[in-house]
Each structure stands twice: as structure tokens, then as C-alpha cells.
Amino acid sequence: xxxxHMTPMxxxxxxxxxxxxxxxxxxxxxxxxxxxxxVPIAVEEMAGGGAILVPVTGSQFSEMVVGLAAxxxxxxxxxxxFLYVLEVPMALPPDADIPRDREKxxxxxxxxQGLAQKLGIPTTARLMKARAAGAAIVQxxxxxxxxxxxxxxxxxxRVEGYFGHTVDYVFRYAPCDVMVYRPTAFCRL
Numbered sequence: 156x157x158x159x160h161m162t163p164m165x166x167x168x169x170x171x172x173x174x175x176x177x178x179x180x181x182x183x184x185x186x187x188x189x190x191x192x193x194v195p196i197a198v199e200e201m202a203g204g205g206a207i208l209v210p211v212t213g214s215q216f217s218e219m220v221v222g223l224a225a226x227x228x229x230x231x232x233x234x235x236x237f238l239y240v241l242e243v244p245m246a247l248p249p250d251a252d253i254p255r256d257r258e259k260x261x262x263x264x265x266x267x268q269g270l271a272q273k274l275g276i277p278t279t280a281r282l283m284k285a286r287a288a289g290a291a292i293v294q295x296x297x298x299x300x301x302x303x304x305x306x307x308x309x310x311x312x313r314v315e316g317y318f319g320h321t322v323d324y325v326f327r328y329a330p331c332d333v334m335v336y337r338p339t340a341f342c343r344l
Contacts, residue, residue, distance in 0.1 A: 208301040211263055240284075
């Protein structure tokens, strides 16, 4: 039988190690109360509900995003929520009525709803006034408890960020997953 020589420092280190390991095991087996409350809510949100939010602009790339979102909605069996953001210039009051832009937005929403409904996907549509499109998209995602945002990126490279100011803002502040459709040189007409 080997002889074990114990020093006071060795006993202290072994005791500290044993306490540390038991503390970690206790913490792992007894999660904080907030974790016990949040986990079922997160599982419920992932399992059901929540539409796919699709901001639209009326461009050809916007229609391509509608097709992408429709495929996802069919697979996940969720509705699509279309959003047209009417950006109000700073020179006008925030609640200013811009009839021409409002009419274009309504036409775009009717058109994309028709495309999705032909595929049997339930939809909702909303026209929203805002100073900045990114903030409006994030707000709509929060209010609608969106499952995902599918957004078209700008048609050209922007200086503000890789995708452009609006998409960068949505990436940073979105309360859900974000999928970006960025056109390539092959899909430009």
C-alpha cells in the first residue's frame, strides 16, 4: 500500500476543489426560479403561433421575398403578416397624410396578399407610418409576436452597413429570427 503524505496546503486545496465541484453540481441541478419560468414560455412560443413578418416595398425583389416566405409559411403551417412602411420625411409632421404613397402601399399590400392567398396561406396586411422603416419593422414584429422576419435587402451595396441601414437595424433589434434575401447579379433584370 502506497504511503500518502498529506500537507495542510494539500488538504485545503482538495477541500476547495471538492466544494467547487459540489457547488457547480448543486447549481446545475437547481436552476434559478427565473429559468424555470422562462423555459416553458420559450418552448410554447417556438411550438405554436407567430406569423412570418414580411416587409414589402413593391419592387421585384419584394415579390421574390414573398415567394420565399410563402414556402416557409407552408412548411411551418403559419400565416404571413405583410407590412408596408410609409416613411414620413422629417420635413413633415409624423402623422402627415401622403395620399400618393399611401395608395401605392395599399396596392402593394393587396397584390402580395393575393399572391399568398393563391397558395392557400392565411395573411394579414398592415400599412404603418414611421420616420424609419427599421424601427417600424421591429415594432411590428414585437406587437405581432412574429416568429420570423423575412426581409429583402437593398438592390445595391450601401455605405452604412453590409445590407443597408434598415436591414442592419432589424438585425440588431429584432425580437425574432431574421432572414435576408439579397439579390445577386444573376437575378437582376
